[in-house]
């Protein structure tokens with residue numbers, strides 16, 4: 209009896225081609241991830257050029273201002289890129305930035321086919337790169353490993369969707385959810401390996417933020433380690449400018465920028481801070497404390513597109529209550545502290561109903577499967593994402609503008 213035919217010859221060829229595309233795109237994603245933390249405000253991009261089943265050139269974007277991944281790969285492939293297939297995780301750009309546009313270079317190099325994981329939502333690109341390639345007869349395939357690519361670039365992509373910086377809330381806490389004793393002692397809840405990992409996590413962001421309560425209690429430096437070769441900001445919420453001029457943050461402000469954000473009060477201290485090299489931001493519309501929606505807009509204006517909020521209790525509680533949360537990183541230590549007067553990780557006034565809790569998931573809303581790219585970095589840390597809230601009928605009818613969503 210003849211065996212049933214599972215696939216026609218055409219199906220098998222299509223499946224093989226799809227698997228081949230995924231294989232090379234995975235390589236492009238792995239290359240892109242090598243520069244994690246270094247490329248801000250640019251995305252992570254990797255590129256592989258393949259001809260007759262062999263890699264003839266590959267590369268990744270190493271830092272803003274340096275060559276884009278496609279250009280690195282094209283230069284390595286040279287003349288052999290004529291007729292080849294190019295894999296890149298983000299749509300090639302079509303606009304002049306700090307470097308010339310990539311899409312015309314791909315056309316000039318004679319690349320026959322371009323496979324991309326996802327479109328670039330940057331309004332300067334957003335489909336223009338793909339349209340240019342198609343206009344010049346280059347075959348284009350999209351959406352190959354799109355969710356892996358989206359998760360890799362979640363910090364870059366998120367502000368285009370939300371109109372505010374990507375926000376990671378990070379806390380080192382005991383098993384009963386405490387971040388400090390009643391006296392403010394928190395050194396050290398976690399072990400050195402976890403603290404080193406938290407310092408590495410800072411490297412992925414444009415800024416870290418704490419409340420002045422943490423500065424007064426701990427006098428932290430809040431630096432990323434290893435050090436970065438790109439701008440990085442340390443932000444303090446301090447409505448009345450209580451931060452000591454002798455604090456380590458203020459004393460190091462000329463080396464790594466420090467922003468102290470407060471209200472229109474205490475002009476003398478503001479001048480002293482500015483004279484020490486601190487950037488002083490004033491929320492003139494606030495009456496009691498810095499308003500977080502205002503802060504989100506101010507950060508974005510300064511090109512701070514991803515923010516790691518490191519506490520303390522009151523500040524983490526304020527971000528949670530405002531729902532400015534895209535990711536939560538918990539470093540949990542095997543300790544029980546107990547005591548109603550110990551500080552809970554997320555302070556402030558809690559909601560009245562369990563239904564108002566923020567529901568979390570291990571899965572990024574951008575991804576269809578947990579990314580394998582980040583597993584090795586997560587050994588000490590639990591990473592969570594807010595579950596997308598079900599949309600109300602009103603939200604379904606009107607999606608709202610960015611500024612409406614922020615207010």
Ligand SMILES: NC(=O)c1ccc[n+]([C@@H]2O[C@H](COP(=O)([O-])OP(=O)(O)OC[C@H]3O[C@@H](n4cnc5c(N)ncnc54)[C@H](OP(=O)(O)O)[C@@H]3O)[C@@H](O)[C@H]2O)c1
Nearest residue numbers: 380387388392394419421422445447519520521522523526
């Ligand atoms: N284990 C950990 O992961 C960890 C991390 C960080 C800190 N800690 C511990 O947490 C303790 C400090 O926490 P904390 O709750 O006392 O202080 P905090 O959260 O660091 O700072 C709170 C202060 O920030 C200022 N602020 C300005 N605008 C704000 C806004 N919109 N929302 C909230 N706060 C705003 C307020 O002071 P003004 O009204 O004067 O502006 C407020 O009192 C320390 O003991 C520290 O050791 C632990």
